[in-house]
Amino acid sequence: MEAMRNGLTGQGRSGEDQAFVRMSNLSKVYPNGTVALNDVNLDISEGEFISFVGPSGCGKSTIFKLITGLSGHTSGELSILGLTPKEARKANNTSFVFQDHTLLPWSTVIDNVMLPLSLRGDSRKESRKEAERVLEMVGLRDYTKALPRMLSGGMKMRVSIARALVSKPKLLLMDEPFAALDEITRQSLQDELLSIWQQDRSMTVLFVTHNVFEAVFLSSRVAVMTPRPGKISNIVPIDVPYPRGEDYRTTARFSELVGAVSKSLNH
Amino acid sequence: MGKSMASAGVIAAEHAAPRKRFLSKAWRTRLIGAVPPAAAFILFVGLWEIIGRQFDIPVFLLPKPSDILNAAIENWDGLLGALLTTASETVVGFLLSVVIGVGAAIVLASSKLVERSVYPYAIVLQTIPIIAIAPIIVIWFGAGTNAIVFITFLIGFFPMLSNTLIGLNSTDHNMKNLFFLYNATPLQTMWRLRLPAALPYIIAGLKISATLSVIGAIVGEYMAGLGGANGGLGYAITVAATRLKTPYLFACGLSASILGIGFFLLVNQLSKWLLSSWHESELAKEN
Numbered sequence: 001m002e003a004m005r006n007g008l009t010g011q012g013r014s015g016e017d018q019a020f021v022r023m024s025n026l027s028k029v030y031p032n033g034t035v036a037l038n039d040v041n042l043d044i045s046e047g048e049f050i051s052f053v054g055p056s057g058c059g060k061s062t063i064f065k066l067i068t069g070l071s072g073h074t075s076g077e078l079s080i081l082g083l084t085p086k087e088a089r090k091a092n093n094t095s096f097v098f099q100d101h102t103l104l105p106w107s108t109v110i111d112n113v114m115l116p117l118s119l120r121g122d123s124r125k126e127s128r129k130e131a132e133r134v135l136e137m138v139g140l141r142d143y144t145k146a147l148p149r150m151l152s153g154g155m156k157m158r159v160s161i162a163r164a165l166v167s168k169p170k171l172l173l174m175d176e177p178f179a180a181l182d183e184i185t186r187q188s189l190q191d192e193l194l195s196i197w198q199q200d201r202s203m204t205v206l207f208v209t210h211n212v213f214e215a216v217f218l219s220s221r222v223a224v225m226t227p228r229p230g231k232i233s234n235i236v237p238i239d240v241p242y243p244r245g246e247d248y249r250t251t252a253r254f255s256e257l258v259g260a261v262s263k264s265l266n267h
Numbered sequence: 268m269g270k271s272m273a274s275a276g277v278i279a280a281e282h283a284a285p286r287k288r289f290l291s292k293a294w295r296t297r298l299i300g301a302v303p304p305a306a307a308f309i310l311f312v313g314l315w316e317i318i319g320r321q322f323d324i325p326v327f328l329l330p331k332p333s334d335i336l337n338a339a340i341e342n343w344d345g346l347l348g349a350l351l352t353t354a355s356e357t358v359v360g361f362l363l364s365v366v367i368g369v370g371a372a373i374v375l376a377s378s379k380l381v382e383r384s385v386y387p388y389a390i391v392l393q394t395i396p397i398i399a400i401a402p403i404i405v406i407w408f409g410a411g412t413n414a415i416v417f418i419t420f421l422i423g424f425f426p427m428l429s430n431t432l433i434g435l436n437s438t439d440h441n442m443k444n445l446f447f448l449y450n451a452t453p454l455q456t457m458w459r460l461r462l463p464a465a466l467p468y469i470i471a472g473l474k475i476s477a478t479l480s481v482i483g484a485i486v487g488e489y490m491a492g493l494g495g496a497n498g499g500l501g502y503a504i505t506v507a508a509t510r511l512k513t514p515y516l517f518a519c520g521l522s523a524s525i526l527g528i529g530f531f532l533l534v535n536q537l538s539k540w541l542l543s544s545w546h547e548s549e550l551a552k553e554n
Contacts, residue, residue: 102441106463116449
């Protein structure tokens with residue numbers, strides 16, 4: 001926590017003892033012999049915003065699946081605050097946003113946002129208050145009774161993000177959340193996500209994307225991944241202090257960093 | 268009936284001036300749409316009547332529409348009683364097939380092991396013609412309402428089972444992952460995700476079973492119908508056939524198809540309401 005407050009990149013200092021997510025020699029080999037992930041070593045400290053960038057097939061979604069426990073690793077170690085992925089999931093500290101908004105089409109916006117709370121048995125009244133709070137954060141307070149089909153793609157994604165935030169997670173996993181959106185919507189959602197996160201930076205965010213601009217804009221570190229076999233080829237620290245605003249996109253430093261990440265992608 | 272519909276449409280169209288319209292636009296389109304089939308119906312029935320009179324076809328071979336109408340009016344009480352009996356058997360059998368079909372599908376879908384071990388036999392059972400096992404059912408349940416309801420249930424059961432099962436098993440993969448990641452119990456996943464997601468499939472099953480259960484009830488009455496005041500349409504048809512009361516036979520057959528159509532429309536309406544309340548209910552408020 002202290003390390004997070006002090007360090008802008010959140011890198012290094014806390015890596016040794018207090019890693020929030022620790023991957024050591026992490027590998028995943030599918031039964032058919034495909035090596036999806038080969039010998040990945042990475043420590044993520046609390047309060048970091050780390051992006052995984054790479055072309056398809058580089059194993060970035062595999063990392064996502066391993067951390068969520070949707071799939072098991074074949075060798076190496078993976079721990080989240082000292083817990084296995086399964087234990088971490090049971091602790092209810094983690095939230096998820098997928099590329100697909102995965103909203104229940106028959107439930108209203110507020111019911112969709114309340115889902116994680118109601119599944120774990122929280123009282124309806126409390127859940128409702130929380131859901132209204134996060135809907136306010138994503139600017140959809142007036143749409144509580146709307147059904148998902150009435151919303152635009154960007155609004156659906158906002159609801160999906162609100163649903164992830166409602167349980168006040170310590171770890172937020174996002175798997176290409178904005179990939180299906182148009183550029184303008186994507187940028188405004190990036191702005192919103194960043195402004196929510198940098199309010200207190202109490203969440204650790206793992207963000208999978210294939211968009212270099214997005215990664216550089218949001219992250220404190222960018223892990224560049226290369227395919228066949230999937231591995232982390234480079235880690236680029238994004239040394240621009242938070243809070244970052246929209247204007248950061250037009251700075252020379254932004255272009256430099258985008259250039260640096262793109263360069264290591266092409267190796 | 269067809270004529271009055273047609274003229275109402277014309278009148279409404281002519282008065283389409285600034286004044287408040289007699290019928291809403293949707294209704295006028297509907298009425299105008301009903302004109303061609305109504306005209307075809309009148310033409311068909313008229314030709315039938317004329318040919319029957321012209322060629323003097325014996326009534327026991329092919330009764331004229333007027334003969335059928337007369338037979339229906341003459342035996343009105345019997346016909347209505349038979350119709351009500353068949354309708355109630357249909358409804359009870361249909362409801363049983365829905366409840367048990369959906370329930371069995373939930374059980375099968377809850378465990379891959381159960382599904383794999385039981386479902387093949389369910390399919391085998393489905394391929395047995397009900398007519399072939401109806402006598403056994405009569406032996407077990409005795410002739411009468413119980414056997415008829417059981418036969419009705421059996422005919423409607425499998426479409427409900429297989430449709431619901433397909434629906435429960437085709438839940439979106441990402442949604443299932445979401446529920447898994449948020450630590451939903453299997454029961455929560457079933458009630459809050461899989462069952463609602465299967466509703467369109469269940470409704471498709473409802474429509475199939477609705478029409479089949481009318482057939483089931485009449486077949487049941489052929490095989491297990493008791494006579495007297497409580498005999499259904501199936502029983503009335505067998506009696507009319509053996510006595511060569513062909514006009515009444517036609518009247519019974521037509522009543523059976525009216526029952527079938529009515530029942531189907533009812534279920535159709537229910538299905539529309541069920542699905543639209545999900546998808547559209549809030550639409551009006553927010554726009």
